[in-house]
Amino acid sequence: MSTEITSTPFAVAADAVVVATDLTKIYGEGDSEVRALDGVSVSFPKGQLAAVMGPSGSGKSTLMHILAGLDHPTSGSVLVDGTELAGLNDQKLTLLRRDKIGFVFQFFNLLPMLTAKENIELPMKIAGSPPDPEWQATLVEATGLSTRMTHKPAELSGGQQQRVAVARALLSKPAVIFGDEPTGNLDSKTSSEVLALLRRAVDEFGQTVIMVTHDASAAAIADRTLFLRDGKIVRDAGHLSAGEILDTIKTLE
Amino acid sequence: MIGLVLRGLSTRKLRSALTAIAILLGVTMISGTLVLTDQIDRAFVQIFQQGNSKINVVVKQKPPFKDPQTEVFLNAELVTTVRAADGVWLAEPFIQVQGYVIVDGEAMDQTGGAPSFVFSSVSEQLNPYSPIDGRLPTASGEIAIAKEIATKSKAKVGQAVTLATQDGIKPVKIVGIVQYGDGSTSLGGSTTVLAPLIDVQNWWSLQGKASYIYAKAKDGVSDDELKANVRAALPQTDVIVQTGKEDADEQASVLNDLIGKIIRYALLAFAGVAVLVGAFIIYNTFSITVAQRTREFAMLRTIGASRRQILGTVVGEAFIIGSVASIIGIGLGMVFAWGLNKLFGVIGFGLPATGLILSWQTVAVSLAVGVGITVLASIFPALRATKIAPIAALREGVTLPVGRFQKLTPALAIVIAVLGAAGMVFGLISDADTTSRLLTLAGGAILIFVAVAMLARFIVRPVVGVLAVPITKVAGGVGKLASENAARNPARTAVTAAALMIGIGLVVFVTIFVGGLRESFTGAIDNSLKSDVTVTARGFGGSLPAGVLDAVRAVPGVETASPVGGTAAQVDGQSFALIGVDPKTITDVYAFDWNDGSNEAVQSLGTDRALVENAIATTLKLATGDSFKVQAISGASATFTVAGTYTDPTILNGFVVDQAALEPLLQSNATGLNTVFVTETPDSNPDTVQAAVDEALKGYPTAQVQSNAQQKEEVASSVNTILVIFYALLALSVMISLFGIVNTLVLSIFERTREIGMLRSVGTTRRQLRAMIRWEAVITSIIGGVLGVILGIMFGWAVCKGLESEGLSFVFPTVQIVIFLVLSIVAGIVAAILPARRAAKLDVLEALQYE
Incomplete structure (x- = not known):
């Protein structure tokens, strides 16, 4: 079911949520020039869970940063839910992130002084819009932490904290959720709980998730697996098993 | 967002409390001063209104100009004209002079600044004093004494005593003990004697003179009517006719100008210093916490918080800290005023007793200054927080970006320093009025303090480099570590030291200034007087x-x-x-x-x-x-x-x-x-x-005989009193800067938790850890102390040179400077106690796992 697209022309799916066209990102100049991204074009349709993999320095983090509007490409264009990111000022980018993008971080980044429930509600509070209570209840139930909502992050395990972080990203029903090594700081058991939640977000709630990961077992739950090397997409595959992923990584290194 | 701010504050309790203290003490001083001076003000009004409560109209001499130290008198015979005016029921001349009674060889005079009065005794219908024992004096040679004197001297009605007058010591007999008004207020700490008009006139060379003519109206004649009638009866243009209330208010305001306002502005100036020091500490604390919360702010930015919201979070925090600190400060200000009141009483300058007054102006000014300064000091750190890119949330080990403002720091600091120097020069040499000169001088000094604080970061590394040598000799490896820690974040160390610098700088300055005053007087005696003995009027x-x-x-x-x-x-x-x-x-x-x-x-x-x-x-x-x-x-x-x-x-x-x-x-x-x-x-x-x-x-x-040495001693002792008061007032600012050192250490220990765990795990003892923190504090306090001493000497020298024509000479206070430097080292050691203890208490394992 895997298809090599490196040679095929770039086609944008009609229901694409994130579309990147010919992205380059160059750090430094002259001899010290580094092409972190070298002409990347890719689109992500709605309701897909995509994993972006690649060795260190392949450009996968840079790609995610640019797709999420956290960094600017040297050239190329990014559309998020139909909005072109190039040329947006800080205020507009902030509003875009607030309304259309959710984030799950490697180090959870929960606020230590807030309870789990308050952390989940935080983005909505910042936006000044009330959360949908039914949706919130569904999410809390999905985290499996209904009884722990009044606890502070310090009283939760890493996996529990990350599930709270996923719920936080989902509460505003963003167009897309970006995960930055969401299991990078977890052991395999707690990883799988978090991954299950992300899978459920896509399958049951129709969300779109793009995550950068090193972890083959994390990528193995994805509908689609992208491999980057030297700033280029070298393989764009559908669902792969952990074994297939490891094999691909070996060929890349 | 407000909820977030509140939650953040309650999680960082110690930090919030230490920050609040920095501003709280300054606000305490401001509100305390205002409460105290309002009280003085009201006391004066009450006293004079009680004094004039039986008097409808007052006639007095109009001097060609006002001199608060000279009493003026009018022709006592005008009383006949006043009596003849329509509506006057009773009119009498009244004189007030300075003098005192001597009981059993002991002079019952004031030791503080308040005067000892002798009043001519007017009829009971006009007299604010009423006998509580005996009667008012009527015949020559009789006196009545205030109950305060009676209590102190145990003098009784009928006792023969003597009265110190301008014309020498006169034998008199006590015929009454009197109280002022209803006895609820006393006339400050003043001691009052009543004597018949004729005696006062004769014994103070005031024959035919009066201080005032008091008039009482017939029934049904209002004060204003009577005033108009008396004015019409008196064609003289050099007399003033006022109602009793007008006169009381005027006297109160004259006395208030002389005492209340001086106390108010002097104390407010020191409160201002305390607030300035507090501002430095708040700035520093917020800079540090913003740096430590970089990831948190970045995360908030990625999940959609705008720059404005980040700014709001930091400034909101400052607003809440400032508000809480100000409210507590206002409360403590009442205590401060009460304490000062007691203190004045102890040093023999008893203030009139009335209750404490918390006016809305006091509350408004205290809140405005406390909240305003806190918010203002947090603005730069808050602006830096808004510069944090959201992407910082996804990266490890991010640091706060260097702001544009920061790169301009040296240039800006130099501009500020030049402005400050210009202000000081203007203040010293211009011929504008004293108030604006003093204000420009103070403004100039503040700018220079700020400029030096901004530039101090550049000297931190070299200075620490020098200090590291002896410290490492004394403390070994721990000393070396301490030196490196102090130099690790020069801006932080610099601002912490700068807060101490202000206090120490002003301490050195007043030492030089007051020393210059003393020197100018003793120098004048040495150089100008050929005589050995001087007789002066007490x-x-x-x-x-x-x-x-x-x-x-x-x-x-x-x-x-x-x-x-x-x-x-x-x-x-x-x-x-x-x-x-x-x-x-x-x-x-x-x-x-x-x-x-x-x-x-x-x-x-x-x-x-x-x-x-x-x-x-x-x-x-x-x-x-x-x-x-x-x-x-x-x-x-x-x-x-x-x-x-x-x-x-x-x-x-x-x-x-x-x-x-x-x-x-x-x-x-x-x-x-x-x-x-x-x-x-x-x-x-x-x-x-x-x-x-x-x-x-x-x-x-009234004659006082002194040798030149005694005159010098008298000046030296009053100068020392002033110095002690100045030191006490500046001690508050120094204390605030100590909180600053505590705060910076606590914050830096907090961010070095993992490092401290590592040090402990490789065998650093708790004692060594405490020593390390202590040395860090000492390095900071030495930098602050040395900078302060240098600035203090510069200010002192400039002001002494500028006021040379007024007799001020510059004396280098070597001994005091050594003492101040030692004290700043001690201050550092004291400031390190709490942070060192916290660091030493950290559990090694937990510290190592700390994120």
């Missing part, structure tokens, strides 16, 4: 009885006794002293420091020539040969020609004329004598002569 504005001069001259061993007198006068609308000397003898006792002129000029003064002190001549643009008109407070005026100029900002500071020329310009009760300079014959001993003069003046209680 109490302010007093004259000596004319008999004093003859009494001194009659003492065996006295070679020359040279009289000096004076009056308040104005030239070109500015107030100066007009000094009368005896041309034949003055140059035997006093050495003129001539700018233009000679001792011959003194001999030829005559009745129309005057010598002018150099600084005054400069101010009024007078040179030898110029003529000027002098308006004396008595109402008389005269024209003089400048016969010479000399420099003396201390002893004979004013216009010097012949006694004979002074005479016609004096008020009728003034003797034209307030000082006698005495030299002894070559074959006699100064101490013996002084003792003999003292003995000869036994009958003149």
Whole structure:
């Protein structure tokens, strides 16, 4: 079911949520020039869970940063839910992130002084819009932490904290959720709980998730697996098993 | 977002509390000062209103200009005219003078600044005093004493005592003990004696004179009606007619200007320093916490918080800390005012007793300053927080970006320093009025402090490099680590040290300034006085009885006794002293420091020539040969020609004329004598002569006989009192800066938790860890202390040079500076106690796992 697209022309799916066209990102100049991204074009349709993999320095983090509007490409264009990111000022980018993008971080980044429930509600509070209570209840139930909502992050395990972080990203029903090594700081058991939640977000709630990961077992739950090397997409595959992923990584290194 | 701010504050309790303390103490001082001075203000109003409660109209003399130290008198016979005015039921003359009663050889006079009064006793219908034992004095030789004196001296009605008057000691009998008003207020710490009008007039050379004429209205005549009637009856333009209430309010406001306002502005100035120091600490604390919360802010930005919301989070935090601190500060201010009140009482300057007043103005000013400064100090850190890119949330080990503002720091600091220096120079040399000069001077000093604080970061590394050598010798590896820690974040160390710098700088400055004042006085005595013994009038504005001069001259061993007198006068609308000397003898006792002129000029003064002190001549643009008109407070005026100029900002500071020329310009009760300079014959001993003069003046209680050494001692002791007060007030600012050191250490230990765990795990003992923190604090406090001393010396030198013409000379306070430096090291050690203990308590395992 895997298809090599490196040679095929770039086609944008009609229901694409994130579309990147010919992205380059160059750090430094002259001899010290580094092409972190070298002409990347890719689109992500709605309701897909995509994993972006690649060795260190392949450009996968840079790609995610640019797709999420956290960094600017040297050239190329990014559309998020139909909005072109190039040329947006800080205020507009902030509003875009607030309304259309959710984030799950490697180090959870929960606020230590807030309870789990308050952390989940935080983005909505910042936006000044009330959360949908039914949706919130569904999410809390999905985290499996209904009884722990009044606890502070310090009283939760890493996996529990990350599930709270996923719920936080989902509460505003963003167009897309970006995960930055969401299991990078977890052991395999707690990883799988978090991954299950992300899978459920896509399958049951129709969300779109793009995550950068090193972890083959994390990528193995994805509908689609992208491999980057030297700033280029070298393989764009559908669902792969952990074994297939490891094999691909070996060929890349 | 507010919820987030509150939650954040409650999680960082210790940090929030330490930050709050930085501003709280300054606000305490501001509100305390305002509460205290409101109280003083109201007390004065109450006292004078009680005094005038039985009086409908007051008639008094209108002086040609106002001089708070000179009482003016009017013709007592005007009372007949007042009595004849429509609606007057009763009118009596009243006199107030200074004097005191002596009970069993003990003088019942004031030791503090408050005057000891003798009042002429008016009828009960007008008198604010009423007898609680005995009666009011009516016949000559009778007195009544205030109950405060009776309590202190245990004097009884019927007891024979003596009264110290301008005309010598008079035997009198106590016929009554009186209280003021309803007894609820006392007249400050003042001691009051009532005596019949005739005695007061005779014994204070005020025959036919009165301070006021009091009038009481017939039933049904209002105060304003009576005032109009009396005014109509008095054609004289040099008298003022007021209602009792108007007079009370005016007297209260005069006294308030003299005392309340000085206390208010002096204390507020020190409160301002405390607030400035607090601002530095708040700035530093917020800078550190913003840096530590970089990831948190970045995360908030990625999940959609705008820059404005980040700004709001930080500033909101400052707002809440500022508000809470200000509210607590206002409360503590009440305690502060109460304490100061008690303190004044203890040092013999009892303030009139009324309750504490918390006015809405006090609350408003305290809140505005407390909240305003906190918010202002947090703005730069908050702006830096908004510069944090959202992407920082996804990266490890991110640091706060360097702001544009920061790169401009050195240039900006230099601009600020230049502005500050310009302000100080303007303040020192311009001829604008004193208030604006002082304000520009203070403003200039603040700018220089700020500039040095901004630049201090550049000297932190080199200074620490130097300090590291001895510290490593003393403390070994721990000392080395401490030095590196102190230099790790130079901006942080610099601002922490700068807060201490301000306090120490001002301590050094006042030491130099006050030392300069003392030096100027003792220098003047050493350089100008040829005499060894001086007789002066005790109490302010007093004259000596004319008999004093003859009494001194009659003492065996006295070679020359040279009289000096004076009056308040104005030239070109500015107030100066007009000094009368005896041309034949003055140059035997006093050495003129001539700018233009000679001792011959003194001999030829005559009745129309005057010598002018150099600084005054400069101010009024007078040179030898110029003529000027002098308006004396008595109402008389005269024209003089400048016969010479000399420099003396201390002893004979004013216009010097012949006694004979002074005479016609004096008020009728003034003797034209307030000082006698005495030299002894070559074959006699100064101490013996002084003792003999003292003995000869036994009958003149207002005369005070002092040797030059005693005069210097008196000045030194009052100067030391001022210094102690200044030190106490500045100690608060130094204390605040100590909280700053504590705060910075606590915060840096917090961010180095993992590192401390590592140090402990590789074998650093708790003791060594504590030593390390202590040395960090000491390094910071040495930097602050040294910078403060340098700035303090510079300010002190500049001000002494600038005021050289007013007699200020610069003395380098070597011993004090060594003491201050040692004290700042001690301060550092004290500040390190709590942070060191916290660091040492950290559990090694937990610390290692800390994120």
